[in-house]
Every structure is written in structure tokens, then in C-alpha cells.
Amino acid sequence: MVTDFNDVDGEDLTNPDIIAENEVAFEGALRPQSLSEFVGQTKVRGQLELLLKAASMQSRTPDHILLAGPPGLGKTTLSMIVAEEVGKPLRMTSGPAIQHAGDLAAMLSSLTPGEILFVDEIHRMARSAEEMLYLAMEDFRIDIMVGKGAGATSIPLELAPFTLVGATTRAGLLPNPLRDRFGFTAHLEFYDAVELEQVLIRAARLMNFEISAEAVKIIASRSRGTPRIANRLLRRVRDYFLVHNAVSDTAAVDAALELYDVDTLGLDRLDRAVLRGLLERFGGGPVGLSTLAVSVGEDSETIEAVVEPFLVRAGLVSRTPRGRVATPTAWEHFEIPQPNVL
Numbered sequence: 001m002v003t004d005f006n007d008v009d010g011e012d013l014t015n016p017d018i019i020a021e022n023e024v025a026f027e028g029a030l031r032p033q034s035l036s037e038f039v040g041q042t043k044v045r046g047q048l049e050l051l052l053k054a055a056s057m058q059s060r061t062p063d064h065i066l067l068a069g070p071p072g073l074g075k076t077t078l079s080m081i082v083a084e085e086v087g088k089p090l091r092m093t094s095g096p097a098i099q100h101a102g103d104l105a106a107m108l109s110s111l112t113p114g115e116i117l118f119v120d121e122i123h124r125m126a127r128s129a130e131e132m133l134y135l136a137m138e139d140f141r142i143d144i145m146v147g148k149g150a151g152a153t154s155i156p157l158e159l160a161p162f163t164l165v166g167a168t169t170r171a172g173l174l175p176n177p178l179r180d181r182f183g184f185t186a187h188l189e190f191y192d193a194v195e196l197e198q199v200l201i202r203a204a205r206l207m208n209f210e211i212s213a214e215a216v217k218i219i220a221s222r223s224r225g226t227p228r229i230a231n232r233l234l235r236r237v238r239d240y241f242l243v244h245n246a247v248s249d250t251a252a253v254d255a256a257l258e259l260y261d262v263d264t265l266g267l268d269r270l271d272r273a274v275l276r277g278l279l280e281r282f283g284g285g286p287v288g289l290s291t292l293a294v295s296v297g298e299d300s301e302t303i304e305a306v307v308e309p310f311l312v313r314a315g316l317v318s319r320t321p322r323g324r325v326a327t328p329t330a331w332e333h334f335e336i337p338q339p340n341v342l
């Protein structure tokens with residue numbers, strides 16, 4: 001696929017909901033095509049490799065796979081790799097697009113043998129569809145209801161064997177019967193700096209962008225442990241370098257990251273709003289997540305799925321039974337004196 005990497009726009013670097021069409025093309029072009037090209041997540045890769053190999057040796061469809069983790073860590077990419085590795089087509093949909101059991105029935109009944117069905121945001125699927133999925137996953141069969149009221153009957157419909165790959169940022173919201181029907185659940189972790197450097201070096205090569213090891217290091221350390229963010233920052237740095245004819249690429253990195261409001265820890269505007277709110281309005285907590293979300297005008301799902309995981313992993317916030325609490329590192333980062341705690 002040929003992608004025009006010069007198609008620049010001013011999208012929010014970290015908001016997964018605001019992905020312009022060219023951003024999708026850009027992401028697509030950078031996606032690893034095989035497990036061996038997929039950087040990091042060593043454990044998950046090994047587990048997937050085993051699962052796919054065992055299925056292939058027994059000439060059966062691989063077990064259903066659930067991919068859980070914050071946005072941008074590679075869930076969609078892994079689903080594409082699974083399809084590639086088993087050599088079967090991939091059908092992609094998302095939970096919010098399945099609002100009725102009928103939507104799901106139509107999709108399931110048209111699957112070809114061995115096809116991979118990827119359902120992104122699977123926790124947002126309609127309840128009626130979820131129930132239909134239980135049977136489909138277990139027995140490759142669904143029951144179609146015909147008629148209404150006392151005369152209603154259900155007609156069983158055999159399905160071609162398929163592998164469901166579900167992705168979720170909120171595994172905890174999946175009902176147990178659904179969670180239990182996945183043969184394997186992969187919890188994707190944030191990437192460490194060295195892994196992100198590898199992601200960046202690979203992306204820079206694909207973009208024909210010559211960048212120094214030092215600049216790569218800085219971008220990696222400010223990418224929120226997330227390949228999607230690393231790739232986007234790289235593009236913004238490349239833009240900056242191009243437009244401003246910067247003296248060095250490290251100067252371009254600093255300037256571009258400042259321009260796009262990414263701070264030294266890689267925190268974006270929303271991360272900082274949440275942390276500042278926690279420190280300044282709630283004295284560092286403990287405070288409940290929904291109260292915190294309201295105070296920054298965001299919905300709690302975004303705070304819980306997108307913001308909080310990284311703040312916890314960065315050691316800036318800790319979760320306690322009484323609510324979220326800012327750590328001493330958070331106070332230091334904002335250079336606000338920590339009130340004395342009795």
C-alpha cells in the first residue's frame with residue numbers, strides 16, 4: 001500500500017476518537033504484518049504463537065481471543081496479524097455497531113469457514129447480541145426467532161466455524177459468560193522505552209525519515225508507553241523538521257512536542273487536567289473517579305480507560321479503596337508543595 005505521509009493535519013495527538021482519515025491510512029501503513037514484526041508484548045506474542053500453531057497442527061480454527069488493554073497498544077494490529085498468520089479473511093466490526101441481535105446474526109451467518117471476526121470495543125455490544133454470541137462461540141450455531149408472542153419459534157442455524165477476536169479497553173465490563181468463552185485473554189501492557197524506540201526506528205524507516213538515535217530516545221520517553229502515540233509524535237516531529245528547517249532533530253523534537261502540548265513525562269492536555277484537578281481541587285485525593293471526571297468535564301469511561309491506566313503506570317496516581325490519590329511524584333511534577341499529611 002502506498003501512503004502519502006505528507007498529508008498533514010492538526011488532529012489531537014492523543015485522542016483516539018479524533019482520527020482523521022489520513023491518520024487511519026498512516027496507521028495502516030505502519031502496522032506490522034506478522035508476529036515476528038510486532039514489537040514488544042513478548043509474553044502475549046509467545047502465547048498467541050502457541051495457540052495458532054496448535055490450531056494449525058490440528059487443522060481447526062484457533063480458539064476465540066480476547067485482547068484487553070488501553071487504546072493504541074496494538075489490539076487491531078494483532079487481530080490483523082492473526083488473520084494473516086492463519087491465512088483467512090478478516091471481518092471487522094465494533095460493539096457500538098451491533099445494536100440488535102439481528103445485526104450480529106446477519107454477520108455471523110455470512111462468515112466463511114475459518115474467517116476471523118474482529119469486534120472492537122466488544123464491551124459496548126447490545127445485550128441481546130451478547131447472548132446470541134454465547135451460543136455462536138460455543139457451538140457455532142445461533143437460534144433465529146421467527147414470529148412473535150405465543151406462536152414464536154426458534155430455528156437453529158448452523159454457522160461456519162470461525163474465530164472471534166474481541167478487543168476491549170474495559171475487560172471488567174464484559175459479563176462473565178462472555179469472558180469465559182474466550183480460550184485466551186491477552187492483557188496488553190504499556191511498552192517500555194526500548195520497545196518504543198524499536199517501534200519508532202521501524203516507522204521512521206518506513207517514512208524515509210532519517211532521525212538520530214538521540215531524537216528517537218526523546219520521542220520514546222514521551223509517548224505514554226503507546227505505539228500509536230509514538231508514531232504520531234514522530235510524524236509531527238518530521239513535519240516540524242520539514243517546515244522549520246530545524247538545526248538538529250533533537251531541537252525539532254523539543255519544539256514539536258512543546259507545540260503539541262506534550263510534557264516531559266509524555267502527559268497530554270487531558271492527563272494534566274486530571275492530575276491538576278486531583279492536586280488543586282481535591283488536595284491530592286482520595287477522590288472518586290466519577291467526581292474527578294466531572295471536574296474536568298470528561299466522561300468517566302474515558303478517564304478510566306484512557307487517562308488513568310497511564311497515570312497509574314507512570315507512578316503519578318494510585319488507586320486506593322477510598323478513591324484516587326496523587327503520589328509525591330505528581331506533586332513534584334507540577335512543582336506544587338505537597339500539603340502536610342497527618
Ligand SMILES: Nc1ncnc2c1ncn2[C@@H]1O[C@H](COP(=O)(O)OP(=O)(O)OP(=O)(O)O)[C@@H](O)[C@H]1O
Pocket residue numbers: 016026027028030031032037038039040041070071072073074075076077078120167169199227228229231
Ligand atoms: N507492537 C507494535 N509494533 C509496532 N507498531 C505497533 C505495535 N502496536 C501498535 N503499533 C502501531 O500503533 C498503531 C495503533 O495500533 P492499533 O490500532 O492496533 O491499536 P489498538 O490497541 O487497536 O487501539 P484502539 O483500542 O484505539 O483501537 C498502529 O499504527 C500500529 O502500527
